[in-house]
Every structure is written in C-alpha cells, then in structure tokens.
Amino acid sequence: MNKSSSKPFYVDADRLLLAVDCIIFGFERDGLKLLLFQRKVAPFQQEWSLIGSFVKTQESVRNAAKRVLKIHTGLTNVFMEELGSYGSVDRDPGDRVIAIAHYALMRLQEEDKQIAAEYKAQWFDIDELPALILDHQQMVEDALEKLRRKARYRPIGFELLPEKFTIPQLRVLYEVIYQRALDRRNFRKKILSMNVLEKLAEKDKTSSRKGAYLYRFIPAKYQEMVEKGVDFVI
C-alpha cells in the first residue's frame, strides 16, 4: 500500500508521525518498578527511554501499544490503558512526532527480569529513575498520578494479583500504589465488606508461619465493581 493515501478525501491535510510510548509499571513486594530501555535509534541512541513505536497505517493505536508491549516483554495479557497524548511541536528534535502514552501494570516475577535483560531493558525502582529522554520523565509522573487516582475508584490493583491471593497481599499492593501504610485490620474489614472475595480452603504460608487464607475474586461482583466504579478509597 502507498504511504500517502489513495482515498479521495482530506487531501490537503498534513500527515504526521504518530507514536505510542509505554510506561510499564511492575509490582513487587518492596515497591513499584518501571521498565526502561536503552534506546536503539538516533537521536539519543543508548540513552534511557520508555519503549515506543510508530503507529502504522494498518493498525489501531491500541494495537500498536499492545505490539510494543509484546515485542519488548513477551507479554500479552497485561492491564494497559491510555494515558494521553504528548503533542507539542518540538518535543522530539528528530522530527514532529505526536506520542500517545499508555501505561501498563504487571506483577513482577523472576522470569520478567530475565526477559528484560535480553532486551537491554532494566527494571528501576520508581524513586530511583535515571534521566530519561524527551518528555518521558513527564509521562512517568503523569502515569503515576493517574495510576494512584485510578486505584481509588477502580479495582485496578487486582490486575496485578495472581488468581488466588491473600488479603495481606492485596493490602501490600495498595500500600505500594498509594505509597503509605494501611491498617491491616481496617483494610481487611473494608475489602470483605465489598463482597467481591470468595474465601478458599487453602492457605498461603510463604509470608507468615500462621499462613493466610487464599481468596479469589467473584467474577460477577468484580465486573460490577469495574462498571459502577466503586469507591476504593482505603
């Protein structure tokens, strides 16, 4: 297919470069991480950067973001959402490029760290990021703010847990996102009062001698929460 359109409409409009950039957050017990890459192309070759790609004529913006994520992490079923556009004229000295930033959330496991290494990528602690190219630092700040805000009215954090999880695990997750301690007992009460969790018979003993009961989300209730936007201020 031709690079310039063969269709008869809109012939006078400018054609621009459109990119997607991904802010990939990783969740670990000791805090939030961010996946950064050493840029392969000029300008700013070798510098730390978010990962991105140009959007192709024959793919949707969302699919472009998914493609980027898959290519650079191997993952496909990750929570990802649009953050917004970064569209100032001079944001990229290489050319006029409009970026549509997306942020993704994943649970970090050992395997992911290996994958990262293969791609010259590295997980950084969220408070210890290196200098980033272009407006990527701004994107990260915006994504963090959006993530925290979103966590208050969407059960967003749940995306980061395995199918079976304990209440303390869920709490730690919110502590990491909100960056503050939550009362163990009040958290339990609040979350249970929502009636979205199903208690299982098994216990997880990896983090305490006593062991904590495993739970699972009740899909219907969980879906309800997503749609109605339950208040998750904890």
Place this chain on the structure above:
Amino acid sequence: MNKSSSKPFYVDADRLLLAVDCIIFGFERDGLKLLLFQRKVAPFQQEWSLIGSFVKTQESVRNAAKRVLKIHTGLTNVFMEELGSYGSVDRDPGDRVIAIAHYALMRLQEEDKQIAAEYKAQWFDIDELPALILDHQQMVEDALEKLRRKARYRPIGFELLPEKFTIPQLRVLYEVIYQRALDRRNFRKKILSMNVLEKLAEKDKTSSRKGAYLYRFIPAKYQEMVEKGVDFVI
C-alpha cells in the same frame, strides 16, 4: 515547508492523519447541552457531528483543539481537557484518521446561541441528541462519564460559573452534572466547610425574592484544591 519531513530521522515510519474533535458542553439552568455542527465536507456532508480539524505539522495537539474551539465558537478561555484517542483503523471511511478527542465546558449565554447559529451549529439537550457520524456518539458518552467522574475530585464545575455566584447556583451546576438532586442544606454545609469561598456583601435576587448572597472563590484555596484533588463527592 515541505509536507514530508526534511529531517534525517524516522524515515521509514508511516505518516498519518491526526485530527482533534471537540465535545463542547454547555451549562444551563435546565441541564447540560452539547454543541453540534452540520458537517461541511464529504463524507457525511450535512450530517450532525462534533467539530474537529486536522492537526497541522506546526501546531501542538492542544493548540489544534483550541483553534477549533475558537474558530467555531469565538471563545478562547474555556476549560478544555483531553479525553483520549480514537484510533481504530476503520473509524473513518474517508481515510485512516486518528482522532484525539477533547471536551470543553462552558457556561451558556444568549450570545453563545447566536454564535452557534452563524456556524450552522446548534445546542442540543444532552438527552436529545441526533444521530452522529463516525464514533462521535461514543466520544460524547465517554466525555460525559469523564466529566462526571472528574467533577468528583476536581472543582471542575467552578469553571462554569461567573466570578461572583451564589451557592444555589453552584448547587444547580452540580445537579446538572450529576443529574440528580442534591440537598440544599447539606450542599451548603459541605461547600462552606471547604473554606474556598469568600462571602460578599451583595445579593443576587434573580432567582428568589429573598436573594442569595454572592460568593467568590479564594484563589489560593481554589488552586490548592485543584492541585491536591480534593474529594468533591456531594
């Protein structure tokens, strides 16, 4: 300047059409309105549509949205915020076009209705919209949801009031946004407890015989609210 870039980077990337579309909400005592236009160009000529424009190489995305707003309403100082991108491949049969939707909020006055008429535009009651082209209906729904959600943690509604306003006016505004009645007395209590309002000596008597005191936002406090994201659930 050349339409295709003269810069040496990113030469292999596709160049796309990028548009901004504006969802323009108008606030009136009896409800929210939406400004719609009869499209001037093919395809879908003469059909009802949001207003938009292609983004030019030499303008930022945000400025493109501002330009659209100014050209079609004459207004410049209007609250406007990005809603998100609409980037599926086949959303516009005219060509591959990615749209970045923006929503704007304005207080509706008589003069605005006249302006609208000049541009073959029309204010519609939000519950009585005509069929819209492309994915514009979806954009409107998304914008409404975002507006309502946003109103809960940002003093967004304040953008819609004149400098001096009464508490009942502010309440009606939130009633219109939330689409439900708010208790007169509780609203007053809550809003006053936030300490963002300065009571003036004057009264506004246009909507009651007794008259309601006029208030003004205390700029510093207001700014604080915007930044900290005060909870505005009423």
Place this chain on the structure above:
DNA sequence: TTTACAAGCGTAAAAATAACGCTTATCTTT
C-alpha cells in the same frame, strides 16, 4: 397584611472511617 418561596440555619440519626487491643496458628529458638 397575608402568602408564597427560595435561602439560610440548625439538630439528630446513621454510616463510614480510623485507632488500636487481643487472640490464634505455626515456626524457630532455647
């Protein structure tokens, strides 16, 4: 003068949040 009505003021009940003590299960140490 009376009436009508939105504005404004206050109180009390109910619900949600926050603070925190105590018990339990199980592993580790003595």
Place this chain on the structure above:
DNA sequence: AAAGATAAGCGTTATTTTTACGCTTGTAAA
C-alpha cells in the same frame, strides 16, 4: 518440651462524615 516471635485474624470503641429533614428569614406578589 517450653518459650518466644510473628503475621494473620477478630473484635471494640471513638471520631468523622454523610444523610435526612425541621424551622426561621427576607422579600416580592397577591
């Protein structure tokens, strides 16, 4: 085998916030 340590789990109470709603006030119209 007993004691100690620790995270999990259960419960109580105080505080704050939200909700419901009665009553008074000022002013124009009847």
